[in-house]
Amino acid sequence: MPITNFPKISGIAKNNIKITINEKKLRKTLSARGVMQPDILDLSTSKTKKKGLLATVATVFSTGIGATIKKHFQNSALNKIDKRFDALQQDLPRVKDTFQDVFMRKDIDTKETSAMLERYRDIEKLRVTGTKDDYIKALFKEAKKNFGFGDIDIPLHIDDVIDNSEKCAGSTKDLMNQGIHIKRNRTNMSHMNVIHHELRHEKQNYIAFNYDKEEYVKTAIKSVYKEAKSNKDDFLYDTVKNISFEQYYDDMQDAAKNDIYLIEKMYGKADKSKLSEKDCEFARKCLKAKESRVSGKVNYKAYKNNFLEKDAFHAGDTIDKLLG
């Protein structure tokens, strides 16, 4: 499992969170690593979708006749967006069903659907008239609200693609408020898709954590244990090679409690009564899948077939098809 970040203790101290475990121990025990298990959204077999041609052309021409051409392309793009969203406003029952499905919110009614569409319309226009970062930030904020995370601070990080061979378009880290990373310049998958994909992972984590916080953390630790045990290059390999999971988990108790404490700082107190029966069923599936999740770099087929990924790809692809 490719891990890019460890918890930043300085960042936590800033928020006055009492740390009961020091950084050295955290790195050594790394229950956090499992809980933070990043979703590396692997695009190696994703459909290529070229977008933003008009925006690209618009960037090339910026003065003189170029500016006129740019204006022309922009207006044409804006008109297309209006046509698309006008048509969606005429199709509210279908759009409402899609929103309810993607955001896992049965409470979304027709009126809210229509209001959401108008906000997405403005954001899609920003894709043409604004900067890429403006667009990503606005889309993230909107999607976060629609997933029901309006009050939860999920930081957004916009990163450059450093290595062109890199397949990752986004990632989710669900501990210590490290937030969601979105790549600025990935063109083979839309930001509409990636942002909703990653926030759907956040929703999975939120539901699974509220369903059973101890089990959630235990499952994350188990996945770290299994991964380390199967890989001689893993720096935890020597720690886990001769011990059972039960022994390892015994050693992780302090770290596990700390993980729960930090996650509750972000999500609020875990409370199963927030969940519907359907959510509970979903939580059980997420917990099962979390344990067996593998990185796309290790086994792409297994990665794509894991329930957590299938579910997140479904959400991202569905909204992209509707609005993108």
Ligand SMILES: [Zn+2]
């Ligand atoms: Zn994913």
